[in-house]
Amino acid sequence: ADGALFVDGFDVQSGNANVRRFVKLYEDAKGQSPGRLEAQSYDAALILSSLLEKTDAPNRDELRLKLAKLANFEGVTGTIGFDQDGESQVPPLVFTFEGGELRPASPAQLHKPDAG
Numbered sequence: 001a002d003g004a005l006f007v008d009g010f011d012v013q014s015g016n017a018n019v020r021r022f023v024k025l026y027e028d029a030k031g032q033s034p035g036r037l038e039a040q041s042y043d044a045a046l047i048l049s050s051l052l053e054k055t056d057a058p059n060r061d062e063l064r065l066k067l068a069k070l071a072n073f074e075g076v077t078g079t080i081g082f083d084q085d086g087e088s089q090v091p092p093l094v095f096t097f098e099g100g101e102l103r104p105a106s107p108a109q110l111h112k113p114d115a116g
Contacts (some may be wrong), residue, residue, distance in 0.1 A: 005105055007092045010039040010077050013102075022076045043075035047115070 012023055012033050021040055026034040050073070051066050068089075071081035081089045094105040 001097045003109075003110065005094055005095060005096050007094055008036060009090070009093065010034075010036040011093050011095075011104065016076075018074065019076045039076045041097060043073075043077050043080060047073055047080065101116065 011019065012035070014020070022039065023034060026038060026042075047067070047070065049062060051070075055062055055066060068082055068086060073080040075090075078090045078093070083089055094110060095102055096105040096109055097103070
């Protein structure tokens with residue numbers, strides 16, 4: 001399977017300080033590594049907490065409007081934001097296998113010239 005590419009939403013092996021801190025906290029609490037769903041849940045909780053801290057006496061409508069305007073939030077799954085239609089704008093992470101090990105794909109692996 002060397003060279004195979006696939007997409008995921010979280011890199012548990014990332015060197016990012018926020019990711020490393022989250023992984024350690026999760027592993028200490030649960031005894032296993034977190035996956036994509038745990039990382040997305042963590043980011044959702046951080047976003048909600050951040051919005052609630054910045055809003056005086058929020059109501060649902062205010063919170064929804066602030067969430068819709070969210071941009072460049074640095075979460076453990078990447079930089080989070082939403083477009084004008086409310087769609088998440090978190091770029092996917094692309095991985096490959098090299099020598100039997102999972103690694104982030106390089107730009108060169110993502111842009112191979114067309115054959116033919």
